[in-house]
Amino acid sequence: MKKIAFFLGKGGVGKTTISSAVAYQFAKEGKRVLIVSLDPAHNLGDVFQKSLANTPRSLDANLEGMEIDLAVWVEKYLKESREEIKANYMYQSAFSVDAYIDILKYSPGTEEYAVLWAIEYVYKEYGGRCDLIIFDTPPTALTLRFLAMPSITRLWVRELSRLREKILQKRQTILRINPKASIVRNLSEETEDAQDEPKVRGAAKKEDDLIYTKLSSIASRLAELQRLFSHESYLAVVVNPDTLSVAEALRIRQELGKLDVRLNSICLNKTTEGGEGRQNVEKNFGDCPVFATGLRQGGIGEVSQLAEIQAGGLKNDMKRFGQE
Amino acid sequence: MGAILALKRVFGFAGKVWRLATEVHRIKATDMLTFEVNEMENLFTILVCGSFMGLPSPPAAIAIELLPYMEHELRLMVARADFSQDALASIMDMLHVD
Numbered sequence A: 001m002k003k004i005a006f007f008l009g010k011g012g013v014g015k016t017t018i019s020s021a022v023a024y025q026f027a028k029e030g031k032r033v034l035i036v037s038l039d040p041a042h043n044l045g046d047v048f049q050k051s052l053a054n055t056p057r058s059l060d061a062n063l064e065g066m067e068i069d070l071a072v073w074v075e076k077y078l079k080e081s082r083e084e085i086k087a088n089y090m091y092q093s094a095f096s097v098d099a100y101i102d103i104l105k106y107s108p109g110t111e112e113y114a115v116l117w118a119i120e121y122v123y124k125e126y127g128g129r130c131d132l133i134i135f136d137t138p139p140t141a142l143t144l145r146f147l148a149m150p151s152i153t154r155l156w157v158r159e160l161s162r163l164r165e166k167i168l169q170k171r172q173t174i175l176r177i178n179p180k181a182s183i184v185r186n187l188s189e190e191t192e193d194a195q196d197e198p199k200v201r202g203a204a205k206k207e208d209d210l211i212y213t214k215l216s217s218i219a220s221r222l223a224e225l226q227r228l229f230s231h232e233s234y235l236a237v238v239v240n241p242d243t244l245s246v247a248e249a250l251r252i253r254q255e256l257g258k259l260d261v262r263l264n265s266i267c268l269n270k271t272t273e274g275g276e277g278r279q280n281v282e283k284n285f286g287d288c289p290v291f292a293t294g295l296r297q298g299g300i301g302e303v304s305q306l307a308e309i310q311a312g313g314l315k316n317d318m319k320r321f322g323q324e
Numbered sequence B: 001m002g003a004i005l006a007l008k009r010v011f012g013f014a015g016k017v018w019r020l021a022t023e024v025h026r027i028k029a030t031d032m033l034t035f036e037v038n039e040m041e042n043l044f045t046i047l048v049c050g051s052f053m054g055l056p057s058p059p060a061a062i063a064i065e066l067l068p069y070m071e072h073e074l075r076l077m078v079a080r081a082d083f084s085q086d087a088l089a090s091i092m093d094m095l096h097v098d
Ligand SMILES: Nc1ncnc2c1ncn2[C@@H]1O[C@H](COP(=O)(O)OP(=O)(O)O)[C@@H](O)[C@H]1O
Pocket: A009, A010, A011, A012, A013, A014, A015, A016, A017, A018, A043, A269, A270, A293, A294, A295, A296, A297, A298, A299, A300, A309
């Protein structure tokens, strides 16, 4: 079985319900499961009738749950950067670092970047002690953005690394010609008001260059996340027997296709015995198995009712996949 | 005796001139390269922080990660672009943000 599972789909189709039911039923079978809410709306706690926090809390035997507060993660990661700048910079007055970072906070990409590090953290911190981590996903747009982030960002990081490498090579050439040359331009020689400015000693070797080493570490973390998404994750889209949720599922599959992330199955939720709309779903997702999870009359009011969600076929399919 | 000394002096002087010439040559060669490196460093900074200038750029998050190590690069860019002391204020001016 793969270590991670994501259930995507339109709001209200039953992502949280299916995630919870699968987690609950696997735990009853003896698998150790952690269910993590990435949805800012956080209704996972309501389903299990327990308040959740940013560390795992026990929900049942073999079952733990937690919720990720994205705002906290964004803050945490900006704070680290800010503190590092304060520690590293000699001329803080020249840059209003706080203001600069505050702008970055609202820049596109920051939120999904925080989701990535939250996922990495959960996997590293708790992956060892469970068989399955299920992420209850935020709305589709954000989910697709964070799934796409590793591959997009890696391209950028690769190009920046290449450029940095060229800079370092040039610096080495300069030092070879003239070992006494200053390889970086020292502003102290040019500006009068900065006589006391210490000379900047630029690095010429990759291993000495902090920017290069930082880029490398970002690259390897992103590569690992991409591997998590494409090789260690089971992805399913939840649909209902209505055109809107099916349309959204088609869009999701199309987007995933661009990312080298495979869609494993479709969960047709909230259908009664007849399985209405099944043909339509199968017609649209020919190559993808479709599992009907049923409609529980009266909804889901008790945790124990999660056992009544018909997730057998889905769970078998999840178990089928080895960790490639 | 005196001739040899004179000769030595001449050669010594020639040697000095020669060394000086190579030194000058080296400095010239490295100047050119240093200029090129500076240009590349600027390009690097512009790429990382490009979102502020409306350029296609990596997610701002990458800038946040690299910023702690880019003091020199940022100062270089600020000096070159003839910005005032406050780089952020200049950027804000460019963006017409208050
Ligand atoms: N199979 C089902 N049978 C009965 N009610 C369901 C079923 N699946 C979901 N629901 C109900 O539908 C509503 C929305 O489900 P939820 O899981 O919160 O959706 P999502 O997380 O996709 O927004 C909830 O009230 C939930 O109890």
